[in-house]
Amino acid sequence: MEQLINDLKQQIKEALNLEELSLEDFDADAPLFGEDGIGLDSIDVLEIIVLLEKRYGIRLESPKEGKAIFRSVRTIAEYVQANSKKN
Amino acid sequence: MISVVSTNITSPLGFTTEENYQAVLSGCSALKRYEGKWGLPEPFCASLFDDNQRASLAIEGYTFFEAIAIRSIRTALTYTTLGNSLSRVILILSTTKGNIEALGEELYYPSKAAQRIAEAIGLTREPIVVQNACVSGLSAQLLADRLLSAGFYDYAIVVGAEVQGPFIVSGFQSLKAVSDEPCRPFDMERNGLNPGEAAATIIYTSTRTGRHDAWHLVGGAARNDAYHNVTPQPQGEGLLLAINAAMEGKDKSRLATVQAHGTATLFGDQMESVAINRAGLSDVPLSALKGYYGHTMGAAGVLESILAMRATDDGIVIPVKGFAELGVSGRISISSKLQKTDKSAFLKAMSGFGGCNVALLYEASPQSSSTKKEERHRKKVHTVRLSSEDETSLTDIYKQEIGNYPKFHKMDILSRLAFVAAEKTLSDSKTLSNSPLKGENTGEDSLPLREGWGGSLEVWRGSVILFGHSSSIVADKQYLSTISDAGNFFPSPSLFTYSLPNIAASEIAIRHHLHGETCFYILPEKDEALMQEIVDATLSATGAQAAIFGWIDAESETQYECEMKVTL
DSSP: OHHHHHHHHHHHHHHTTOTTOOGGGOOTTSOSBSTTTTOBOHHHHHHHHHHHHHHHOOOOSOGGGGTTGGGSHHHHHHHHHHHOOOO | OEEEEEEEEEBTTBSSHHHHHHHHHTTOOOEEEESSGGGOSSOEEEEOOOHHHHHHHOOTTSOHHHHHHHHHHHHHHHTSSGGGOOTTEEEEEEOSSTTGGGTTSGGGSHHHHHHHHHHHHTOOSOOEEEOOGGGHHHHHHHHHHHHHHTTSOSEEEEEEEEOOOHHHHHHHHHTTOBOSSOOOTTBTTOOOBOBBOEEEEEEEEETTTSOTTSEEEEEEEEEEOOSOSSSOOTTOHHHHHHHHHHHTTOOGGGEEEEEOOOOOOHHHHHHHHHHHHHTTOTTSEEEOOHHHHOBOGGGHHHHHHHHHHHHHHTTEEOOOTTOOSBOOSSOOEEOSSOEEOOOOEEEEEEEETTTEEEEEEEEESOOOOOOOOOOOOOOOEEEEEEEGGGOOOHHHHIIIIIOOOGGGGGSOHHHHHHHHHHHHHHHHHHSGGGSGGGGGOOSOOOOOTTOOOOOTTTSOOOEEEEEESSTTHHHHHHHHHTTSOGGGOOOOHHHHHHTSTTHHHHHHHHHHTOOSOEEEEEOSSOOHHHHHHHHHHHHHHHTOSOEEEEEEEEEETTEEEEEEEEEO
């Protein structure tokens, strides 16, 4: 799980061009959206959906399904672990 | 104020304005569901020319995009006496992606397409291309108003055109914005837009030469949300500002209809309903045409305005096809049934990516009113030039001189260039009073750069007006690389967003909370005189307090050129 979390952090940082966010400061439990967290927006969610499909073969139809999934890196990792088709 | 001379709509519903109007009146729609079209994995619903139509519209030696624009203009011209005096006629081409499927060839460049269209028509003046995302068709008409009112030309041919293909459709699909069913504007069940293709033309002249009983574009305004590149500001701030500016001093009881954008996306329609309500237009019958044509993008602003003119002439408000049950919170008067009207004016509103909103007011046989022009004191201009010859990367400039704006790294090269240049220009102009350049100083030692939402009176009305030649070619190529391999087909929503060049203006507007006009114009080459004409006309018409404007062109990561100016 920890490995998956670290992989996801790296992949999200790359996919979203979060250049100024260091992996050490990227808390697995920090909220991804809103001012208090990482501060991602609606386009970022869509990019993460692309990433999950590309890397893990997981297909989400709409960001609406994913409100709970995209809360933090940890919740994404849990979802990936439960649904991954590519390993 | 300018006067309509002639119009044409060339769409899957017909090749003349009248054919289109009759088709819409009888409830026809060209929307169809496509599966596996262009190898796209997801189905979609769209309004596309069929094979027979394509064959009859094609012109040898021209792309289909160019052909429909040429056909539309030629048909519009047949109703005029312009044919022999084309020397003082300007062509304004409105499109979001033009010949995008020719990416990699010379034909890709939007100004190339415009020049080819102009030559086919017999025009000699350099054409202007407006690439302002979904509001392009209205921005193009605003430009026509300004250039004709200033006396630079006798006639303006405004043509909007869009041809659909895998690039645009996959892009909107990546944004989860496309429906595979006929769209349902403002409805509870709406779930996205339908791409559409069409060309539409309005030929305008100044009121000095136009017929008084013709339709007139009597007012209009463009305002930016300064909120997000894609998501509309939920309270419709930008659209409200645009509507209020367009309606200033005008009597809303004269309106037959508010013709909305109504793309049937979740957030777009919702925002529009709120803005219309806040503008006090809840009781004016609302119309929206996407259920007949889909979203014809660069053509939409022109096509939809023409149909509103034709319907209003006929005493009719066109029913909103696809609408059944209200699914937005702003109070609007919407109907799926045909309504009668005895009024002779309407408001056309649109909003698009890049946070841009435009509202235009049209009236038949308007009372003569002197167009109000706000006096502008010609102020000093400060200029910054950046080019790849300096051999400093944009990221290095950002890191060394700007910093603390992580979103910079998400931007495409064009937006980075615009952003860096704007930052340098503004910061230089702020400190000018202490610099050796004092002679060029405005006397103001600080700009209200960080002013937030403060109600419309407080909003800083700065405008961002950008010009270029290569459009968004770098982002276009990057996006294309995400869809060109069927086995590795992962269209990137953020790259697609940056494939609209006006996003570069949006980035500046967001950064500095600028709620004035934002627009991106494509020219064949850097033409200082023409750029100044457009900027002066914009500032004079909008009464903008300040503007950031300039030439911005990026062919690749290492090949770019920019000259950005700020006038305060």
